[in-house]
Every structure is written in C-alpha cells, then in structure tokens.
Amino acid sequence: QELLVESGGGLVQAGGSLRLSCTASGRTFGSYRIGWFRQAPGKEREFVATIDWSGGRPYYADSVKGRFTISGDNAENTVYLEMSSVKPEDTAVYYCAAHQGMKVLTTAGAMDYWGKGTLVTVRS
Numbered sequence: 001q002e003l004l005v006e007s008g009g010g011l012v013q014a015g016g017s018l019r020l021s022c023t024a025s026g027r028t029f030g031s032y033r034i035g036w037f038r039q040a041p042g043k044e045r046e047f048v049a050t051i052d053w054s055g056g057r058p059y060y061a062d063s064v065k066g067r068f069t070i071s072g073d074n075a076e077n078t079v080y081l082e083m084s085s086v087k088p089e090d091t092a093v094y095y096c097a098a099h100q101g102m103k104v105l106t107t108a109g110a111m112d113y114w115g116k117g118t119l120v121t122v123r124s
Contacts, residue, residue, distance in 0.1 A: 004096045009118030020081040022096030029053045034079040038092035047106040088124045093117040
C-alpha cells in the first residue's frame, strides 16, 4: 500500500506556477515531518522543503526560498508545494517523503517513507 502519493506535476513555462500535492494514507503522521525532494536527470536527489505534519515550522532549501511554499491540510491528509517563478533548473522528479520526529532533517537517507514521485518540466 502506498503511504504517500504525489500529484500535480506537469509541463510549465518558466516564470509560471504549479502546485504539487502529497496525500498520505495508511497510517497517521502526527509525529512526523513531511518534506519534498527532487532529482534531476544525472543528479543526486536534493532537499527542497519540509514542514511539520501539523503545518508548522516550514523550512526551505536556499535554491527555492521565496519562490516555493510548503503547507499542510490535515483535514485532507495532504501536504502541498506551491511553486512559483519556476526556472528551467527546477525541472526534476519531485518526491514526497516523511520522517518520524520533529527535527528538521534534510538528507534523503534520513527519510522513513517515500512516494513514487511526480515529474515537473519547466520550459524556457
């Protein structure tokens, strides 16, 4: 059973906006932080943003700060990543991930659960 399912990826023009969703099921994530990572072709998976499951304490990678916003909707069991002013270098497969505990962790190896990813392509 997939615990985290991403959606919302697609093709977008540079400078445009896109909203990704990560919907959780199959367990409770009340004591977890949910994050977004991305992996471009030929590159390592990198941290993008993370937030408490309750919606508090968002934290961003410098490369997306001021352009991306992470938020949560507990009623929908969903965490969102609002992407704006996108750039071609934002092109990647975006993954949702979760880790237990309230520390702000930004390394892929520290995550306990992963979604399968959704592709975002930014056209220049």
